[in-house]
Amino acid sequence: AEMFGQLTSGLETAWNKLRGVDVLTKENVAEPMRDIRRALLEADVSLPVVRRFVQSVSEQAVGTGLIRGVRPDQQLVKIVHDELVKLMGGEVSDLVFSKSGPTVFLLAGLQGVGKTTVCAKLAFYLKKLGKSCMLVAADVYRPAAIDQLKILGDQVGVPVYAEGTGIKPSEIAKRGLEEAKKKKIDVIIVDTAGRLHSLLSVLLSALVTTFNIEIGITGAILTKLDGDSRGGAALSVKEVSGKPIKLVGRGERMEDLEPFYPDRMAGRILG
């Protein structure tokens, strides 16, 4: 399944209604705008985001007037394309690394979204950029996660720091970071249960107080782009959280992680 399949065909309905019109007007874009609205809502884009999007697109559509050599339906496609790019943050957003000492990446997210897989994919990705990495197994609530991380770490050739399940995630993270400092490793990626409270305990009690490091949510990783979720998250994350999507996962293989390019994504959505 393709994440944006349904959205793509929903949007097509809108352009198709403008075949043969000479110029975009308030009257003839009204129905296509309802189609766009419906398509976005069906893709699970958040309602305030949809409202702002539709308003901005219809203002531009009506205000643009006739462009020589461009069919009105294509004109609307172009406006929607540019607005989608803007919605997804416009530019590629690079990962940020700390200037001194190891950079720590922590992943938040519900169980099953692909955090453990992303840890290993991210290590593999960063290795190719010349960074040395270490994985830290701090998902102590799911014993299988630790084994999974060890297997994946082996597969991508990255060491995995683990202490088992009887220990607080914050303690494991702390000692993992100490180990990384000793070994002059550039990046540690901490696999946690992903719930906010376990993340905060790792951050606040272990890393911030002990190492006085700066913290913050720097961005999102969109997983399972190859899956059948409806794609709304891709379009809502930036607008709703203010944080950009930095990377996308599009499969189960270790090499299936790549930078998020808003313009390419908009192109895919428009089919």
Ligand code: GDP
């Ligand atoms: P966690 O509970 O968040 O740590 O999730 P896992 O990393 O264990 O992933 C849950 C399942 O999703 C596993 O079967 C993964 O192989 C699978 N998975 C992870 N990322 C992707 C992806 O990008 N595409 C697909 N199709 N499956 C993925």
